[in-house]
Amino acid sequence: MIGHFPRANTLELIGNTPLVLLQGPSEAAGCEIYGKCEFANPGASVKDRAALGIIRDAEARGDLTDGGTIVEGTAGNTGIGIALVANALGYKTIIVMPDNQSSEKMATLRALGAELVLVPPTKFSDCNHFVHTSRRLAQETEGAIWANQFDNTANRKAHIDGTAAELWEQLEGRIDGFTCAAGTGGTIAGVGMGLKAFDDSVQIALTDPHGAALYSYYAEGELRSEGSSVAEGIGQGRITANLEGAPIDTQFRISDEEGLDWVARLLREEGLCLGLSSGINVAGAIALGKQLVDSGRENPRVATILCDTGFRYLSSLYNREWLEAKGLPVFEWLRD
Template sequence: MSTTRQTPPVYENILETIGRTPLVKLHKTVEGIPGTVYAKVEYFNPGHSTKDRMALKMVEDAERAGLLKPGGTIIECTSGNTGMGLALAAVVKGYKLICTLSDKQSKEKMDVLRALGAEIYVCPTNVAPDHPDSYYSVARRLNAEIPNSYFPNQYDNLSNREAHYETTGPEIWEQTEGKITHFIVGVGTGGTISGVAKYLKEKNPAIQIWGVDSYGSVFKKYHETGVFDTSEIYGYITEGIGEDILPKNVDFDLIDRFEKVTDRDGALAARELARQEGLLLGYSCGSALQGLRQLKDELPADAVSVVLFHDHGSRYVGKIYNDDWMRERGFLKETTGNLAEAVAGHKHLPLLTIQPEEPLMNAVVAMKRHSISQLPVHDGQRFVGSITESHIIQALTEEGRGMDTLVKHVMGAPFPVLPGSASVQEGIAALSKEQNALLIEWAPGKHHILSKHDLLTRIA
């Protein structure tokens, strides 16, 4: 898989340099992972991310379809990288570009878009996608208001995944000489994973496709159960992966499994890639590597894994590469503050649960005896709900039920489950008005509970 040096080509314009990115073997950061691991380093694209590929394809497909006309305005909601690819296309082809971004995106991304002449609208992150202020809705509104404008909509525009089917997939197949066994990548719009997966599975259906998701996103649960569970949705920090919607570009049938990675583990893995491999990469690249590490026991000894790294680290220097930013979030290893540490004091005690078929009376007795305010509901296989003092009071008063009512008729949604490696801040982000507690998986299959009160005392 080595190449001889060739005279670099001369190009007509910057757009022609998109694609044909290198595959780089990983060493120290993948010690203990079976087989060989290669990185598809997408920051070699001129806009420093893989999204250049799909941005150009969306623009050219729209031109061909007559949706984008000379002098037109492109309007897109973007986490930054698609905006960058669109900006390059807009500059070279003479279009105006407006990007709507959520306020959790790094300032660097916004400044870079402005440098390329784009107009930026910053929208709040913590609103539902259909809220009029969300970055999806603002893009739609501007598209309706501005004449001769085109809204590519990277989430549902299938030119997105087609770009990766036409270019990224074939490159990976050829670069590994058809030896790839596993492809691992973060999933946002789903374009990268679905396009690459389609090409690779057509070549060899045995190739495993693993999607990396974030805590706070709906993908993993939807893939495993077919349920779009809104209780999975909460704020998180990692940029570019995970969603609170199901974009049309995600082809769930082509994805073999999803793995969730915490904000903290993704950030730490990205820092390791910089210091141990010389790869200064974006946040979601750390998540992708960490996803592979978490699944290493599933890999055969002769695996040839390819992890796609979406973008460059320059856009994250004020975040994951800034020690103060990391420390404030409890992400640095030397700081205490992960959830396993928060439950360490009561790990020796059994986790108290109640079954859905038990009467409310049993819940009340257990709460009184152990001086607790909530219980996870477990049906012997999995957590199916939760019962709190508020549920019980509401059932007895407003609903006029008796103490013999079964727990399953009164219980609320299950408590969110987070791994022990998540930070206390991530735990707090996962709580909502309705959720009183979290379940911490501190070892495989072993859970403990943390109440709102427990979490607040960790930060006060």
């Protein structure tokens, strides 16, 4: 069974994460809602999978050799995964990150020994965007590769071969729907492709935060954003290589407020401390579950991704002053 065997090395700790039935979301949806516990990876996020897949692919192609350096632009979690995998394999790491991401992510990357380069947040069209900056650094660094998580399809392959297959096994071949938000698009596309290969009737839904453009793209065929979100690591304004051909059947747009409500409920009612992307995913899973129930599916099962740990956001999501400054609701237990 998944998770019940010794690992030959530490990299085998990545993946094979637990799946849990979420009681409150299941009750709200009127069907079974499951969360894939990606915070159980060594780097405490789903991005460990992409990190390992990208690095192993670069090794197989001969692009990454002994003593080499991996350079990547990231909101933080992919960088953490890359740093851990690189440490285990003897590589160096340079991470470029927008300076508005959580201080916990920055401190973690420095603690892992990565060289951290912070840049101001800007639009992708700006040559100083963190992705473009990381590409230039890779070109300028001897013996370096650029991980390129957004357009390197080794990212989504890690989810086709890993995450999707695990979900299929854990749910014993009975899964009716899957949803999650998109950052690079690797998870939603890879899991979607993998599950569709098992059963084409599985419904794949994009759950998009406000401020991202994919909801309108899949709903209307046009990349157009509305509003904004404080969620880190999700939200996309273009069709990345990982998203090309993604089998998206339907789409939902979820507000930060709704996502935060589920972050609060999952902590207080079920003992799970999660980030906002997980709350948004869970809200999307409930929406998909209700849609499947309304369509007549009998006792549908929906799975989503619990992306990372809430301990990575103690200075933001779990901080009263930060929430108030963003105009977001403060968790009840933080009010006094």
